[in-house]
Amino acid sequence: MKNRAIVLFAVVTLLPASMLGMTRSRSRAAKSKPAHLKATRASRQRLRLARLRALILASPxxxxxxxxxxxxxxxxxxxxxxxxxxxxxxxxxxxxxxxxxxxxxxxxxxxxxxxxxxxxxxxxxxxxxxxxxxxxxxxxxxxxxxxxxxxxxxxxxxxxxxxxxxxxxxxxxxxxxxxxxxxxxxxxxxxxxxxxxxxxxxxxxxxxxxxxxxxxxxxxxxxxxxxxxxxxxxxxxxxxxxxVPAEAAPKPAAALPAVPDPPRN
Structure with a gap:
């Protein structure tokens, strides 16, 4: 009984430290996650805008x-x-x-x-x-x-x-x-x-x-x-x-923009 009591006491004593360690690990992960997501979102936005500009430039x-x-x-x-x-x-x-x-x-x-x-x-x-x-x-x-x-x-x-x-x-x-x-x-x-x-x-x-x-x-x-x-x-x-002949000279295609199309809707 004495040995079991000692073991139980040791488990109870160590449990908070273990949980605290898990909490700290999760806390570190939580702190690093937003920065990682922010970098990912920024890179995705750059890629998205690059593709958008490419699409616009490709359209006559x-x-x-x-x-x-x-x-x-x-x-x-x-x-x-x-x-x-x-x-x-x-x-x-x-x-x-x-x-x-x-x-x-x-x-x-x-x-x-x-x-x-x-x-x-x-x-x-x-x-x-x-x-x-x-x-x-x-x-x-x-x-x-x-x-x-x-x-x-x-x-x-x-x-x-x-x-x-x-x-x-x-x-x-x-x-x-x-x-x-x-x-x-x-x-x-x-x-x-x-x-x-x-x-x-x-x-x-x-x-x-x-x-x-x-x-x-x-x-x-x-x-x-x-x-x-x-x-x-x-x-x-x-x-x-x-x-069909046009009543006026055909309107030439406009110059290609370097940025996405302006507001019009």
């Missing part, structure tokens, strides 16, 4: 400040309203100045897009219907519109949590306020589809029918369509579009 239709300025200039030239409120939006819908985006086998609208913002200008609708048809014929894949008309009120709210969002007013305001601009989602597109879309959109941009900006943070093609698109007709293919 990446966004630039000059492109956003041109889109706003075209809105002014075409005398389009920059929609401020939901009441103004409803008035334009009732007047059929804005038309609803169709939903078909070829073309869909993002489920999270509210009913009142599933509208655009008639020529923009014609463009996206044509784009979706051509894409379906080539790849048997539907096209998804992720954004269309917006109001200045909505854009102001968007700026609060999306630092990449364009302003609700001024020369760099979001072109979505005109109703002539849509975003087409890139998620799920193969490399072949993205290349095809770039070529398709660039051909129309060079003829002055639209301006396109490929975005990478939101993974969309941001497209402002101009009234001239009506001259093509709803059933003219890209090959025919390339043969």
């Amino acid at each position: 239709v990446h966004g630039t400040r000059e492109s956003l300025l041109h889109q706003n200039q075209m809105i002014t030239e075409e005398q389009l309203e920059r929609i401020q409120t939901d009441d103004e939006l409803q008035q334009l819908i009732l007047a059929e100045s804005l038309v609803r985006l169709p939903e078909t086998r070829d073309l869909g609208v993002a489920q999270n897009l509210p009913e009142e913002r599933r509208y655009c200008r008639p020529w923009t609708r014609d463009f996206v219907v044509d784009f979706a048809h051509e894409r379906w014929e080539k790849f048997r894949r539907p096209t998804l519109v992720t954004s269309a008309v917006r109001t200045a009120e909505f854009q102001h709210k968007l700026m609060r949590y999306n630092h990449n969002a364009a302003a609700e007013s001024g020369e760099l305001a979001s072109p979505h306020l005109s109703g002539a601009t849509i975003d087409i989602g890139k998620r799920g597109m193969s490399r072949a589809e993205i290349k095809w879309a770039r070529d398709y959109l660039l051909a129309l941009q060079n003829q002055g029918f639209l301006d396109v900006e490929e975005e990478f943070r939101q993974s969309v093609f941001h497209i402002s369509v101009y009234r001239r698109y009506d001259t093509l007709g709803a059933d003219v293919s890209l090959a025919d579009a390339s043969a």
